[in-house]
Amino acid sequence: MKEYSVIIIGSGPAGLGAAxxxxxxxxxxxxxxEKLSISSGGLRNDCKQNYTFPVGFPVKHWTxxxxxxxxxxxxxxxxxEIQKKQNIDKYMKRSExxxxxLLDIRQAHVGTDKSVPLINSLTDRLRSMGVEIRxxxxxxxxxxxxxxxxxxxxxxxRYKNLIIAPGRSGYSWLxxxxxxxxxxxxxxxxxxxxxxxxxxxxxxxxxxxxxxxxIFPEDVRTFCTNSGSAHIVKEKYENYYSVNGHSxxxxxxPNGLVNFALLKTIRLTDPVVxxxxxxxxxxxxxxxxxxxxxxxxxxxxxxxGRRSKDSSFNDDLYxxxxxxxxxxxxxxxxxxxxxxxxxxxxxxxxLDTIVxxxxxxxxxxxYPEIKAYSNQPEFINHYFEVREHLxxxxxxxxxxxxxxxxxxxxxxxALGVLKRLEK
Ligand SMILES: Cc1cc2nc3c(=O)[nH]c(=O)nc-3n(C[C@H](O)[C@H](O)[C@H](O)COP(=O)(O)OP(=O)(O)OC[C@H]3O[C@@H](n4cnc5c(N)ncnc54)[C@H](O)[C@@H]3O)c2cc1C
Numbered sequence: 001m002k003e004y005s006v007i008i009i010g011s012g013p014a015g016l017g018a019a020x021x022x023x024x025x026x027x028x029x030x031x032x033x034e035k036l037s038i039s040s041g042g043l044r045n046d047c048k049q050n051y052t053f054p055v056g057f058p059v060k061h062w063t064x065x066x067x068x069x070x071x072x073x074x075x076x077x078x079x080x081e082i083q084k085k086q087n088i089d090k091y092m093k094r095s096e097x098x099x100x101x102l103l104d105i106r107q108a109h110v111g112t113d114k115s116v117p118l119i120n121s122l123t124d125r126l127r128s129m130g131v132e133i134r135x136x137x138x139x140x141x142x143x144x145x146x147x148x149x150x151x152x153x154x155x156x157x158r159y160k161n162l163i164i165a166p167g168r169s170g171y172s173w174l175x176x177x178x179x180x181x182x183x184x185x186x187x188x189x190x191x192x193x194x195x196x197x198x199x200x201x202x203x204x205x206x207x208x209x210x211x212x213x214x215i216f217p218e219d220v221r222t223f224c225t226n227s228g229s230a231h232i233v234k235e236k237y238e239n240y241y242s243v244n245g246h247s248x249x250x251x252x253x254p255n256g257l258v259n260f261a262l263l264k265t266i267r268l269t270d271p272v273v274x275x276x277x278x279x280x281x282x283x284x285x286x287x288x289x290x291x292x293x294x295x296x297x298x299x300x301x302x303x304x305g306r307r308s309k310d311s312s313f314n315d316d317l318y319x320x321x322x323x324x325x326x327x328x329x330x331x332x333x334x335x336x337x338x339x340x341x342x343x344x345x346x347x348x349x350x351l352d353t354i355v356x357x358x359x360x361x362x363x364x365x366x367y368p369e370i371k372a373y374s375n376q377p378e379f380i381n382h383y384f385e386v387r388e389h390l391x392x393x394x395x396x397x398x399x400x401x402x403x404x405x406x407x408x409x410x411x412x413x414a415l416g417v418l419k420r421l422e423k
Contacts, residue, residue: 003158004132005029006417007149009139011039013403014165014394016122017410018417020077023129025418030131031159033151035138039119046226046246047110047118048211049080049404055105055213056402060376061384061409070408077122078407080108083210091205091212094354101215102354109210111228111249139164144181144390161417165394165410171276172238174375174396183386184378189398190275191371192282192340193220193263194332195232195243196348197364199320202357203227203258211260214354216347218264225260228252232259232324232366234294240283242370243294243324257323261369262347264340279372286335286368290328294368297332300361307331319362332367371401383416384409391416 011034137153226247308329391413400406
């Protein structure tokens with residue numbers, strides 16, 4: 001049976017971060033396994049990179065002092081072009097008056113059309129550093145007692161150290177691995193909300209600040225703002241679709257639209273403690289009410305307390321076409337729990353005071369946007385190690401929620417592997 005010094009499962013930012021750090025430190029005999037033909041997640045999409053703590057870093061696991069040097073290491077590989085910002089003080093003052101916080105973040109944006117060349121250049125570089133990469137290979141079973149990973153492509157492989165970084169799409173699989181290997185975890189946090197799509201002239205802040213991060217009361221925040229050539233997409237989860245947004249690079253013609261998520265973080269307590277289960281229930285409810293597709297509603301209709309219809313998307317008053325055309329016109333208030341809806345609606349009103357225009361009747365709200373990524377394994381140390389020689393990092397393990405933080409979490413696991421290899 002083939003044996004590796006380190007096997008890394010998942011070639012998202014967390015897996016890549018670990019691989020670059022280990023190969024850079026001179027470790028040989030590293031295998032990176034990826035179930036798709038190319039890395040997925042945010043790197044494959046819009047690839048907005050945030051270089052300021054705490055964006056993307058769950059504060060339960062990170063401090064600013066820990067994240068900053070690792071972000072410098074991420075930047076040394078990804079070489080971001082930091083976006084310019086202006087008029088930030090003005091927006092910050094307006095926000096403060098309302099009890100809202102606007103974070104001032106160093107950001108870079110690649111664009112969906114340029115992400116594949118970026119990923120290819122990263123994997124080529126890793127190969128040139130001696131890392132073996134297996135695409136279209138899925139890790140199925142892990143028997144940590146025997147240090148064996150079973151894959152569909154190469155059968156059983158033995159490892160000295162294993163880093164598992166399967167991202168959000170590997171969330172359920174990771175739960176299975178933890179159960180099979182007796183690793184305790186909780187999964188009680190989930191973000192639920194909407195994606196807002198508006199004319200750029202009704203959300204002009206994007207001309208000053210590419211992806212403004214507002215933190216509202218009641219655990220609501222803006223997330224992943226897209227402008228320029230911006231589109232809404234749907235992502236398939238087991239039994240429902242969640243919406244998401246992306247935008248192309250500045251090479252593509254702008255479509256005059258903006259989209260961003262408005263999410264509320266829910267922390268469940270006994271007896272309902274699975275964020276993934278709660279997401280599933282809400283996702284399915286939305287699908288049932290809207291014929292198996294995400295739902296969309298114009299703000300103009302919502303304010304009048306009525307559902308949107310096909311005509312809401314044709315009338316001359318409602319003056320732009322939705323970019324997610326398959327979404328079903330409906331009534332979000334029938335599908336979203338009251339507490340979440342109230343807090344999201346209040347946040348929208350606050351946002352409209354800070355950036356007047358976003359509540360124009362034509363603005364569209366899409367539901368659901370769900371981020372269920374908070375598997376929280378019981379770590380035995382600071383390196384995201386769950387058993388000796390077994391590490392879990394990235395979004396799937398709840399140690400990050402963004403590209404740069406996932407990369408940093410991979411570096412932290414790599415540091416743990418280096419300690420093990422020293423012994
Ligand atoms: C559409 C979209 C757009 C996004 N845009 C941004 C953005 O602009 N900026 C930002 O900061 N964040 C963005 N995000 C979030 C970002 O993608 C994640 O925070 C980040 O990618 C997490 O990194 P990761 O390495 O933990 O997981 P991922 O990037 O999801 O990578 C995990 C990898 O593991 C593979 N895998 C899973 N299970 C197995 C298995 N059993 N065997 C082998 N391989 C496996 C998956 O195929 C995947 O390639 C976006 C997410 C999505 C879905």
